[in-house]
Amino acid sequence: MLVLDVLLNFSKAYLPAQIGGMMDAPLLIISVIDPFEVDEAHNLDVASFYPLAFYEKTLEQADPKIVSKIIDVIEHRLGTPAQFEGYSFTHMTYDINEGNLKSAYIDLGTMANKLAGQLLLADKIKAVDSKEVAKKVLTTHFIRDISGNLKAFTGQKFRCKKCNAKYRRIPILGKCYKMWRRNPSYSSQKRNPKIFRRS
Ligand SMILES: [Zn+2]
Numbered sequence: 480m481l482v483l484d485v486l487l488n489f490s491k492a493y494l495p496a497q498i499g500g501m502m503d504a505p506l507l508i509i510s511v512i513d514p515f516e517v518d519e520a521h522n523l524d525v526a527s528f529y530p531l532a533f534y535e536k537t538l539e540q541a542d543p544k545i546v547s548k549i550i551d552v553i554e555h556r557l558g559t560p561a562q563f564e565g566y567s568f569t570h571m572t573y574d575i576n577e578g579n580l581k582s583a584y585i586d587l588g589t590m591a592n593k594l595a596g597q598l599l600l601a602d603k604i605k606a607v608d609s610k611e612v613a614k615k616v617l618t619t620h621f622i623r624d625i626s627g628n629l630k631a632f633t634g635q636k637f638r639c640k641k642c643n644a645k646y647r648r649i650p651i652l653g654k655c656y657k658m659w660r661r662n663p664s665y666s667s668q669k670r671n672p673k674i675f676r677r678s
Contacts (some may be wrong), residue, residue: 642658
């Protein structure tokens with residue numbers, strides 16, 4: 480029934496005009512799935528355990544492309560009956576919904592705690608350079624967020640609460656030009672210093 484939904488409730492007229500609008504649209508329907516064409520899944524490992532040689536290769540920091548040859552991945556099974564069956568796994572579970580219901584990200588609360596937790600973890604993991612982590616946080620999040628916030632702050636518009644006139648920024652006059660022009664003795668500032676609201 481879900482498959483038929485594509486035929487019943489879909490029209491190209493529904494597609495968004497923006498770039499990427501066609502990205503997930505069901506424009507092509509394949510009735511027979513050929514594992515050879517599902518290349519996203521070719522790297523999926525279906526081994527029940529990893530061989531000792533794999534762990535030895537990790538010590539040499541070997542290229543994953545070389546190591547994947549000794550792991551049971553779907554790619555090796557293509558064209559054989561095993562491409563459809565006998566997939567295994569390394570860790571047993573009784574319920575696919577099992578796992579953390581609440582991530583540490585929520586438990587940690589404040590951003591400072593989250594960051595401290597991330598750096599503490601980075602320090603503990605041998606493969607991670609905690610200085611690089613700190614640098615990435617600063618350059619990809621912190622500085623970008625601050626500049627984004629500043630841009631939003633300086634770009635915000637203001638509106639007069641009384642006559643709804645809109646201004647790109649608070650008038651230097653400190654009061655609404657429109658109302659001041661009508662009556663120069665009018666001072667909105669004296670009566671209500673908060674007359675301008677962000678809009
Ligand atoms: Zn006004």
